[in-house]
Amino acid sequence: MRPISRAVLRPYVCPTCRHGIGAGQRRFASKSDPLDIYDVVCVGGGPAGLGLLAALRSSPITSKLKVALIESQDLNKAKAWNLEPTQFSNRVSSLTPSTVSFLREIGAYDHLDTSRVQDYQDMQVWDGQTGSRITFDWSMETSPFENPRTVATMTENANLVRALLRRIADSGDENLSLFSNSTVASIENGSDLAPQGPNLSAWPILTVKPTTPTETTAAPKRIAARLLVGADGINSPVRSFADIPTQGWDYGRHGIVATLALAEPASPPFPATKRTAYQRFLPALGGPIALLPLPNNHATLVWSTTPENAAYLKSLPTPAFLAMVNAAFRLDMTDLSYMLGLPSSSDSTSTSPSHQDELAWRAQHTSIPPQIPPPATAVQTGTVASFPLRFRHAAQYVSPRIALVGDAAHVIHPLAGQGLNLGLADVASLSKTIQYAVSHGMDVGDLLTLERYSCERYLPNAKIGGACDLLHKMYNVPGEGPITWARSLGLGVVDSLPFVKGFLMKNAEGY
Ligand SMILES: Cc1cc2nc3c(=O)[nH]c(=O)nc-3n(C[C@H](O)[C@H](O)[C@H](O)COP(=O)(O)OP(=O)(O)OC[C@H]3O[C@@H](n4cnc5c(N)ncnc54)[C@H](O)[C@@H]3O)c2cc1C
The missing domain is CATH 3.50.50.60 (FAD/NAD(P)-binding domain)
Known part of the structure; x- marks a missing residue:
């Protein structure tokens, strides 16, 4: 943090209105104009x-x-x-418990439409390359049968x-x-x-x-x-x-967002009210993919990837886009990289197998862990969009x-x-x-x-x-090597140390 100076104020002129107010600016500082x-x-x-x-x-x-x-x-x-009620905006945020308590304190939470808000109690985060995993299950913090604790609350920004x-x-x-x-x-x-x-x-x-x-x-x-x-x-x-x-700096990555409908899970999670957020790091593809729960078996997607992958994914017809999302939670890095090179199936001259066929075939030959999200079955029209990702302080x-x-x-x-x-x-x-x-x-x-x-x-x-x-940088190193090893060790060790994990869980809660 640089030392705070007392004489730093500089006139700001809006770049888009510059021509409209140039001369007027002096006038605004005149003695006769009213000033509120x-x-x-x-x-x-x-x-x-x-x-x-x-x-x-x-x-x-x-x-x-x-x-x-x-x-x-x-x-x-x-x-x-x-x-x-069945439609959701694609700009959704997870609010930590401390944010929710601030919103309650100022009387704003009562004005949220809570039928559109979704709490979740479990978070599955894993490395798509090494398979190492960390599980944040708040429902076990109290009792697995009642009042599971909330990791975060999903709400549309609107x-x-x-x-x-x-x-x-x-x-x-x-x-x-x-x-x-x-x-x-x-x-x-x-x-x-x-x-x-x-x-x-x-x-x-x-x-x-x-x-x-x-x-x-x-x-x-x-x-x-x-x-x-x-x-x-x-x-x-x-x-x-x-x-x-x-x-x-700019990350040189885009965050793809979309509102998805999910298949009903084959056997409902226990307790039935428990909802899970999923995030899988995909080092070869430029960032993680996350699926965060919304009401009525909907979910919001945030997939951080390169601008080229983002442009490709956005260009896909819906069935191929869904196949790519489902593949990203299931297949290994080599299969995913291959599927990102398939021609768009809107290309009628192509004789390549479809993204859906590739996913079905490759999934049979992949060892898929049980803790993955239910398959995405539909994309809400008009919700696929992307935003450049940046760091500024x-x-x-x-x-x-x-x-x-x-x-x-x-x-x-x-x-x-x-x-x-x-x-x-x-x-x-x-x-x-x-x-x-x-x-x-x-x-x-x-x-x-x-x-x-x-x-x-x-x-x-x-x-x-x-x-x-740091997490973004660590999880952008594909292939074998010390960082990949440290990564798998990192998640593995954190997952086996209840105190460290407890600390991380507290931070994620915003306390
Ligand atoms: C893909 C993605 C996913 C995200 N997910 C999450 C999440 O899960 N949880 C989370 O906590 N955060 C998330 N974020 C971050 C979050 O969206 C932003 O941090 C948050 O919206 C910023 O709010 P803000 O009010 O500070 O700024 P903004 O939302 O940018 O608001 C600034 C406002 O200022 C107005 N404005 C600007 N210039 C002028 C002007 N000259 N005159 C008048 N008005 C002006 C704009 O119109 C705008 O309304 C995510 C971001 C991205 C890109």
Whole structure:
């Protein structure tokens, strides 16, 4: 973490609006324009930004603060999000028990549609090359017959965002401004503002523009923030304004996501309510494949692989795509590499056997362990998509009157399903920091106030992001060799040492 400097704020100008506001920027700093003043302005209405707003509104100490949130997407659409009970969004996250308890604490969990949420109690993780395996079975922690403990809770991001918006709406309109369909056109510090009123010389001044201007909303608004929070994702404008650099790299991998229907397991797991998440590392293919449970025998797929494999998999017709997913949990690396070279079966001139035939034939000659997911039988239309995977870590989370949370501060490999959990842990910490400041008469934007948040979150985020990065690198070494040996030893040893495993289980729970 680099030392925190006090004079780092630089004007931010949105690259896409540059032409529209160039000259106007000076005008925004003129003495005659009205300027709305807020205690906290949050840029970004994803899970982190909405989580912060819901947390501030739910605490009696901070509920009267004047707060604003700026989001370029349509928040009304997000609030009205609705899908058939048999359909699931492809953007799904696993929430750790500590995230769930934070959501309960701020009153947001009650607004989740829990019929669309799935707990799981067992996690099977294994190395597709060496076969070494680790089993995290929380159901044995208490009794195998009742109240199995939850490893994590799967929820669609859209369900979570809608719940947070409903929680915020419940808190009333007083002192709250939601700038939906609006973007931050520029951020400047208030150095050349009029001297009357409070001294805003060191406050960030934002110019907010509607993304689709209408006659009534076309005029940009200027707002001043005692504390400006960047919850604005990987390309954070707030981070640019604060001139906070990030370290990191692109993994050269894509995460393929899809919503799948699974066959009923031949014999239901015991106890019948127990659900399992599966992850198999595929060193020869560029990353792990994971299948995480959703209600009604559905599952969400996250398959990290090379961009070439991702493009190939996305180009396959549904039966071939399903065969590849099922093969990835069953066949060995050589068979999988071969199947990834088969022509797409949409090619009518091809005489090669289909992916389904190859899987059926090769599975007969493979020793398949029993702890694998039931076969995927269908893909929900329109849910196969992919995202580039990246690692980023901001050099610092705070500077005078600025705090970064969520993906604006850190982006990590999704193999442990921790990104959103870390973001909500940031939010829990920052909201407590703000509460502390308010109850002790401190300035919420002062660096001394904000350092409490930074100290609490920087190292835990670095630790988890670094561990995911290390796992990604270790499991990308195919073939025989010391790393492969260490890998198999690693999982094998961890699995046989209850105390070490217990420690890992606690970390996965987010405690
Ligand atoms: C394949 C994949 C699987 C994942 N699975 C998991 C998982 O299982 N568990 C987990 O914990 N995490 C998971 N993650 C990570 C998780 O999705 C992210 O960490 C999380 O969504 C980040 O939330 P956020 O609110 O910080 O940022 P975002 O969701 O990126 O939100 C940022 C918001 O800011 C807005 N914005 C940006 N710029 C501006 C601007 N100039 N003006 C106004 N608004 C702006 C954007 O519109 C957006 O709504 C996964 C990620 C991937 C890629």
